[in-house]
Amino acid sequence: EDKVVQSPLSLVVHEGDTVTLNCSYEVTNFRSLLWYKQEKKAPTFLFMLTSSGIEKKSGRLSSILDKKELFSILNITATQTGDSAIYLCAVGVSGAQKLVFGQGTRLTINP
């Protein structure tokens, strides 16, 4: 069974801290790994990773994939209150033609 597991499930930090969110996966035919941010309603796309060891970066957010150890991390530096959200990890599975999501990490940034 295809599975994506995120940790921690919940995290509370102070503004300015750096956080690392984890995503591990076990899928039959890996195609890509995607990170989404969900604030109030629809998840919005952050990154798509397909190759190991290549960091994707957007402002204070960065992510990297390890296809050997089957995990990815999402780093957020100098956190701001606007970073408070649920962060979702999803893995694209070829053949079955689907995105499998993890449970999400609820991140809260306190001023």
Add this chain to the structure above:
Amino acid sequence: TAGITQAPTSQILAAGRSMTLRCTQDMRHNAMYWYRQDLGLGLRLIHYSNTAGTTGKGEVPDGYSVSRANTDDFPLTLASAVPSQTSVYFCASSDRSAGSEAFFGQGTRLTVV
């Protein structure tokens, strides 16, 4: 650009009644998906469609049906709603099959009483 439009935004439904959740996209994406989101369980795939005229079952398809008569529309029908179908439902689309970036609608909050 509208992107993906879902309707209704929210609904309270009596158990045993039927309902269709509507989803329309204007991006000409081939693939469309329906997910439900429940606290602590993340997003779970109900049904998907890789192209107009074809559909497939996701991980939680029971109690739901879909159709894909054209590229733009992907309605989700609950034939006889039960309280366990209380959830937030998201429709999504992507321009290729699984593994590419999916765009999400704003969700439909359904409460079955």
